[in-house]
Amino acid sequence: MSxxxxxxxxxxxxxxxxxxxxxxxxxxxxxxxVAVVATPTPLSEDAISQLGxxxxxxxYQAVGAExxxxxxxxxxxxxxxxxxxxxPQAVLAANSVDGRExxxxxxxxxxxxxxxxxxxxxxxxxxxxxxxxxxGGSYAVESTVEGGLAVITIRQGAIEGNAxxxxxxxxxxxxxxSGAGARIDAVNDAPVTSSRPELRAAKTVVSGGxxxxxxxxxxxxxxxxxxxxxxxxxxxxxxxxxxxxxTAQVGQTGVSVSPQxxxxxxxxxxxxxxxxxxxxxxxxxxxxxxxxxxxDVADFGIVGDVFTVVPQLIEALGARAR
Amino acid sequence: xKIAVLIKQVxxxxxxRTLDPETGWLNRDAGDNIVDEINERALEVAxxxxxxxKSTEIVVLAMGxxxxxxxxxxxxxxxxxxxxxxxxxxxxxxxxxxxxxxxxAALKGIGADVIVAGNESTDGRGGVVPAMVAEHLGLPLxxxxxxxxxxxxxxxxxxxxxxxxxTVSAVLPAVVTVTERTAEARxxxxxxxxxxxxxxxxxxxxxxxxxxxxxxxxxxxAHSPRPARVAGKKILDDGTAGTLLADYLIENRLV
Numbered sequence: 233m234s235x236x237x238x239x240x241x242x243x244x245x246x247x248x249x250x251x252x253x254x255x256x257x258x259x260x261x262x263x264x265x266v267a268v269v270a271t272p273t274p275l276s277e278d279a280i281s282q283l284g285x286x287x288x289x290x291x292y293q294a295v296g297a298e299x300x301x302x303x304x305x306x307x308x309x310x311x312x313x314x315x316x317x318x319x320p321q322a323v324l325a326a327n328s329v330d331g332r333e334x335x336x337x338x339x340x341x342x343x344x345x346x347x348x349x350x351x352x353x354x355x356x357x358x359x360x361x362x363x364x365x366x367x368g369g370s371y372a373v374e375s376t377v378e379g380g381l382a383v384i385t386i387r388q389g390a391i392e393g394n395a396x397x398x399x400x401x402x403x404x405x406x407x408x409x410s411g412a413g414a415r416i417d418a419v420n421d422a423p424v425t426s427s428r429p430e431l432r433a434a435k436t437v438v439s440g441g442x443x444x445x446x447x448x449x450x451x452x453x454x455x456x457x458x459x460x461x462x463x464x465x466x467x468x469x470x471x472x473x474x475x476x477x478x479t480a481q482v483g484q485t486g487v488s489v490s491p492q493x494x495x496x497x498x499x500x501x502x503x504x505x506x507x508x509x510x511x512x513x514x515x516x517x518x519x520x521x522x523x524x525x526x527x528d529v530a531d532f533g534i535v536g537d538v539f540t541v542v543p544q545l546i547e548a549l550g551a552r553a554r
Numbered sequence: 555x556k557i558a559v560l561i562k563q564v565x566x567x568x569x570x571r572t573l574d575p576e577t578g579w580l581n582r583d584a585g586d587n588i589v590d591e592i593n594e595r596a597l598e599v600a601x602x603x604x605x606x607x608k609s610t611e612i613v614v615l616a617m618g619x620x621x622x623x624x625x626x627x628x629x630x631x632x633x634x635x636x637x638x639x640x641x642x643x644x645x646x647x648x649x650x651x652x653x654x655x656x657x658x659a660a661l662k663g664i665g666a667d668v669i670v671a672g673n674e675s676t677d678g679r680g681g682v683v684p685a686m687v688a689e690h691l692g693l694p695l696x697x698x699x700x701x702x703x704x705x706x707x708x709x710x711x712x713x714x715x716x717x718x719x720x721t722v723s724a725v726l727p728a729v730v731t732v733t734e735r736t737a738e739a740r741x742x743x744x745x746x747x748x749x750x751x752x753x754x755x756x757x758x759x760x761x762x763x764x765x766x767x768x769x770x771x772x773x774x775x776a777h778s779p780r781p782a783r784v785a786g787k788k789i790l791d792d793g794t795a796g797t798l799l800a801d802y803l804i805e806n807r808l809v
């Protein structure tokens with residue numbers, strides 16, 4: 233079977249990023265998955281067995297201090313080294329802030345081409361075909377690479393399932409310490425750690441918009457989210473008004489989500505917001521204005537006041553649970 | 555300091571955006587085509603440097619059909635000094651790798667100290683072209699900055715990551731991309747609109763740039779519109795809507 237390289241991103245504490253599961257699952261559906269990582273110190277036994285449990289049959293680690301101090305390019309070097317050593321059929325990376333920049337540089341360095349933001353992958357006649365969801369899910373587009381290596385970024389949360397567990401062979405090389413890269417001067421963790429599910433991967437998302445009126449009132453969105461075990465999202469209007477941090481923004485310029493259930497509270501549903509959520513299985517909308525465009529895509533719409541409907545909903549759900 | 559700003563003409567996100575049913579490429583006739591908002595923010599970064607130091611020279615670079623010259627004129631009316639338009643019919647449908655090769659060749663001719671771009675366009679959303687350009691030019695990429703400081707032969711800023719932010723920097727020359735958390739772009743003023751007509755725009759072809767086609771390319775193999783969502787039940791709250799919604803969610807096994 234052909235080798236499929238997957239770029240494993242590490243947190244600055246050296247932990248394997250959450251994107252590794254989906255990438256290795258996608259790689260296992262195409263060939264033999266090998267995890268590639270740039271790391272300041274050799275991977276811990278824990279990290280190695282974790283990658284094995286996620287399906288890596290091999291690990292190619294490039295070790296050097298610059299993996300912690302130089303942005304992106306150590307991972308490009310690690311991947312380019314693994315491409316030369318293992319002649320893979322494809323390289324997969326997460327469509328994350330880091331992943332796509334690394335994938336892009338790699339595609340140029342190794343003379344490959346890039347397929348961006350794939351939501352699924354399959355093999356057709358020996359070729360890898362990527363499916364993309366374009367314009368907020370208005371179109372399905374399929375693409376492939378001709379004439380060189382396929383470098384593919386994969387939308388986070390799009391690939392479900394797990395690769396079969398393996399016991400990885402570990403190859404260790406040293407980073408060269410050269411190459412153009414920006415310096416990482418400091419790492420500032422996000423201040424909030426939440427017990428709620430991550431927005432991209434959540435099965436249910438509850439989002440709030442301008443209709444919530446204030447940061448204090450936005451708590452209502454969080455209360456419903458917690459009642460449903462959901463992630464919290466927001467429209468750009470709510471983010472711009474300072475109700476929630478920008479990381480919660482769903483839409484054209486924020487995160488795209490495709491949950492089983494999406495509940496929009498006080499969101500009018502501008503086309504830019506719909507582009508980030510209209511691929512949800514079921515959409516529920518509650519808004520005062522019955523003419524809001526959000527109702528055009530809602531499976532269940534309620535014209536009403538979120539401050540009376542939502543507490544009643546939480547109460548009713550609680551009563552059923554009892 | 556010489557600053558090159560990459561701009562792209564895209565369909566207005568406030569309009570319905572479509573793909574051409576024949577080619578699967580972007581349909582440019584479906585609605586208004588405008589300078590991508592993120593590129594206007596990239597230009598604003600450059601203009602703020604120029605506000606402080608009048609000797610700063612700003613060149614905007616766009617690749618696209620005839621109509622993209624309008625996007626260049628808009629940037630000139632906002633305050634850029636000159637434009638370069640890569641115009642070549644053979645570039646229709648070019649993938650990211652080819653686009654980056656062409657832009658990098660044009661940038662070699664411009665010779666900027668820093669290249670500023672948006673982190674991702676609103677149409678393709680790939681977010682890969684600036685990194686590819688950086689690789690072609692052998693430059694550091696300082697990507698996804700929400701706060702940016704350009705001075706003293708150096709760029710530094712806050713990079714917005716998935717789990718938090720990084721403080722990053724690079725010595726110039728470098729490629730920089732900004733996110734939509736950077737300053738909102740200014741509007742062109744009357745003087746800017748008048749003077750924009752007299753500012754130079756250099757139109758170049760692929761042959762002028764002497765750029766070779768990359769061997770590998772991304773190829774579109776299929777495309778189809780997804781059926782539009784159909785509006786479902788819509789009720790007016792008569793005081794029981796919350797309970798009815800709870801019933802709906804439970805019946806459909808959504809909770």
